[in-house]
Amino acid sequence: xxxxxxxxxxxxxxxxxxxxxxxxxxxxxxxxxxxxxxxxxxxxxxxxxxxxxxxxxxxxxxxxxxxxxxxxxxxxxxxxxxxxxxxxxxxxxxxxxxxxxxxxxxxxxxxxxxxxxxxxxxxxxxxxxxxxxxx
Amino acid sequence: xxxxxxxxxxxxxxxxxxxxxxxxxxxxxxxxxxxxxxxxxxxxxxxxxxxxxxxxxxxxxxxxxxxxxxxxxxxxxxxxxxxxxxxxxxxxxxxxxxxxxxxxxxxxxxxxxxxxxxxxxxxxxxxxxxxxxxx
Numbered sequence: 001x002x003x004x005x006x007x008x009x010x011x012x013x014x015x016x017x018x019x020x021x022x023x024x025x026x027x028x029x030x031x032x033x034x035x036x037x038x039x040x041x042x043x044x045x046x047x048x049x050x051x052x053x054x055x056x057x058x059x060x061x062x063x064x065x066x067x068x069x070x071x072x073x074x075x076x077x078x079x080x081x082x083x084x085x086x087x088x089x090x091x092x093x094x095x096x097x098x099x100x101x102x103x104x105x106x107x108x109x110x111x112x113x114x115x116x117x118x119x120x121x122x123x124x125x126x127x128x129x130x131x132x133x134x135x
Numbered sequence: 136x137x138x139x140x141x142x143x144x145x146x147x148x149x150x151x152x153x154x155x156x157x158x159x160x161x162x163x164x165x166x167x168x169x170x171x172x173x174x175x176x177x178x179x180x181x182x183x184x185x186x187x188x189x190x191x192x193x194x195x196x197x198x199x200x201x202x203x204x205x206x207x208x209x210x211x212x213x214x215x216x217x218x219x220x221x222x223x224x225x226x227x228x229x230x231x232x233x234x235x236x237x238x239x240x241x242x243x244x245x246x247x248x249x250x251x252x253x254x255x256x257x258x259x260x261x262x263x264x265x266x267x268x269x270x
Contacts, residue, residue, distance in 0.1 A: 002243055020210045025160050025167045031258075032160045032167065032202040036217045038210075067167040075155045075173075078243045082171045108137055108213045108264070123166075129243070 002078045003132040012083040012126035015070070017041035021108075022070030024048060024119075026056045026089070039068070040105050046085055046119040047092075049105045053115030056089050063088040068119050073129065083126035085119060092116045137213045138267040147218040147261035150205070152176035156243075157205030159183060159254075161191040161224070173243050174203070175236075181220055181254040182227075184240045188250030191224050198223035203254050208264065218261035220254060227251045 007015065016022070021038040033055070037048045046068045050056075056064050066089040073080035092098055101116045142150065151157070156173040168190070172183045181203045185191075191199050201224040208215035227233055236251045 021208060023158065023169065023204065023206075025169045027162070027167060031200055031221055032162060033221075034158065034160045034169065034202050034204045034219055036204075036206050036208060065166055067169050069158065069169045069171075071158075071171050073156060073171060084169055086166055086168075 002129045004127050004129055007081065007083065007126040007128055009121075009124040012085070012124045013041060013044065013121060015072075015081055015126060016046065016068075016083050016085065019070050019072060022046075022068055024050070024052070024056065024089075025067040025069060026052070026064060028055050038105065038108055039070075040101075042101075042104075044121050046087075046121065047101050047105060048117050048119070049101065049107055050115055050117060053091050053117065056117065063090040065089070066119055077131065079129045079131055081126060081128045083124070085121045086123035087120040088122070089117050089119045092118055137264045139262050139264055142216065142218065142261040142263055144256070144259040147220070147259045148176060148179065148256060150207075150216055150261060151181065151203075151218050151220065154205050154207060157181075157203055159185070159187070159191065159224075160202040160204060161187070161199060163190050173240065174205075175240055177236075177239075179256050181222075181256065182236050182240060183252050183254070184236065184242055185250055185252060188226050188252065191252065198225040200224070201254055212266065214264045214266055216261060216263045218259070220256045220259050222255040222257035224252050224254045227253055 071082035
């Protein structure tokens with residue numbers, strides 16, 4: 001059987017930084033919504049680049065609470081890990097910062113995806129699924 | 136570059152049925168939440184088995200709107216697909232149905248995960264990321 005063990009916040013952020021993409025979770029028109037995107041981790045923040053700026057961020061600075069999840073689970077062995085970061089997403093508007101992140105973070109898909117969004121890691125949780133030795 | 140093409144509902148359900156796990160997205164204590172789980176697709180419904188019964192379903196039949204996402208994205212080629220099903224999740228309480236789904240759907244992790252939850256595919260959307268031939 002597989003056993004679940006929790007990861008501390010530092011380990012969670014390291015796992016998140018080790019993979020190129022995850023899924024942003026938000027509320028859109030009062031419904032739960034989720035979209036895969038690529039990310040980088042920079043100074044304790046998840047940075048994504050997406051066309052969802054109007055749905056999940058606010059240039060006016062109010063922001064929206066979103067969750068960001070990444071995982072690496074092997075369906076054969078059923079082992080792996082999952083990390084979730086929750087925070088108030090904000091569209092980055094400062095031109096130098098936007099340019100820097102656009103350089104670090106490719107848009108994966110053709111077309112205009114101009115919003116760069118930061119998700120500060122306010123709540124961090126994660127776990128690992130490990131094979132437990134048989135008794 | 137990679138191009139995004141949408142998938143019709145039938146193709147979305149076929150893709151979802153082709154993989155063993157995905158992520159259930161819900162609202163918990165007013166925050167967006169997400170948890171990887173394994174699933175089967177049965178008669179147009181996503182069936183999951185989880186300990187989140189109190190958070191995402193209601194035995195009283197009211198149910199909660201959740202999204203369920205699965206994807207298969209290759210971070211190297213940046214191609215793949217993502218499917219999202221949205222519907223009112225309900226805890227299955229009819230004993231024969233519970234027993235049948237418990238037989239079809241292993242709990243991946245040790246411990247009590249007794250709720251079997253159905254998510255009817257009320258809203259279905261998905262897309263494929265394909266490499267576009269250079270012009």
